[in-house]
Amino acid sequence: MDAFVRTITDDVYKQFCGFLEKQCGIVLGDNKQYLVKSRLSPLMSQYSIASLTELVQKAMSLRERELRAAVVDAMTTNETLWFRDTYPFQLLADKLLPEYSKLTRPVKIWSAASSSGQEPYSIMMTALEYQAKRPGTLPMGVQVVGTDISPSMLEHCKRAEYDALALARGLSPERKRQFFEPTSDGRFKVNDKVRKNVSFRPLNLLDSYALMGKFDIIFCRNVLIYFNAEVKSKILNQFAQALNPNGYLMLGASESITGLTDRFNMLRCHPGIVYQLK
Numbered sequence: 001m002d003a004f005v006r007t008i009t010d011d012v013y014k015q016f017c018g019f020l021e022k023q024c025g026i027v028l029g030d031n032k033q034y035l036v037k038s039r040l041s042p043l044m045s046q047y048s049i050a051s052l053t054e055l056v057q058k059a060m061s062l063r064e065r066e067l068r069a070a071v072v073d074a075m076t077t078n079e080t081l082w083f084r085d086t087y088p089f090q091l092l093a094d095k096l097l098p099e100y101s102k103l104t105r106p107v108k109i110w111s112a113a114s115s116s117g118q119e120p121y122s123i124m125m126t127a128l129e130y131q132a133k134r135p136g137t138l139p140m141g142v143q144v145v146g147t148d149i150s151p152s153m154l155e156h157c158k159r160a161e162y163d164a165l166a167l168a169r170g171l172s173p174e175r176k177r178q179f180f181e182p183t184s185d186g187r188f189k190v191n192d193k194v195r196k197n198v199s200f201r202p203l204n205l206l207d208s209y210a211l212m213g214k215f216d217i218i219f220c221r222n223v224l225i226y227f228n229a230e231v232k233s234k235i236l237n238q239f240a241q242a243l244n245p246n247g248y249l250m251l252g253a254s255e256s257i258t259g260l261t262d263r264f265n266m267l268r269c270h271p272g273i274v275y276q277l278k
Helices: 010-024 033-046 052-060 063-076 089-097 118-133 153-158 173-179 228-240
Strands: 107-111 140-148 180-182 186-190 198-202 214-221 243-251 262-269 273-277
Touching: 010 033, 010 052, 010 063, 033 052, 033 063, 063 153, 089 118, 089 186, 089 214, 089 243, 089 273, 107 118, 118 173, 118 198, 140 153, 153 198, 153 243, 173 180, 214 228, 228 243
Parallel strands: 107 140, 107 214, 140 198, 214 243
Antiparallel strands: 180 186, 243 273, 262 273
């Protein structure tokens, strides 16, 4: 019999929703108790806490800093896949990189919620494929920076090792052959030619981006959906500040800037949409 009580009371759930929004901007909304249960249940045995309600209450207290960090980490970790949705990477190769092809400095690209690393590495693979087809273009190369709020995800990104199941999600056999090398334990590691120009650092999107520097292209896909309108507006305007003149912002297919910022022009491409700094 399971000794753990994996339910959360309605009043504690409401308190936790407010706590999570304040900590990292994520808006859970009503009736998402199942998400809290699935994400936080593994922490119950790890911290020897028998009830999910008690775990959440402890995480919200100021004394339990380690548990609080673990709970935020678990709630902000997202699944992802290689070359997700395909069209953003096609748009990167067909429209965006050609605009920077003669640049006499590195093209700087920011993956603003890098999760387990698939997006920033997919961006770099796209750039390497572009250069291979057009020798002499992007003479100073491309630099990709991935950020995430989750310490465990950042460690995963830096290790750059994935199992066969993770590689099966969106990665072609040709790209697996070209950009990965097998490890001794049956996993696959992103190879040096991809990794050497991809770096990772911690960032909460609610904080200042001033220390990030300036970028030519920002990817922030399927992230804004978790925030309320006020936070979305703040993030979008901070992205505008972080872009070089005429820089580009790539959002998720279901995300829009309408009513949130006037700093960008929407460009309809074939396929997809991209936003250019005014």
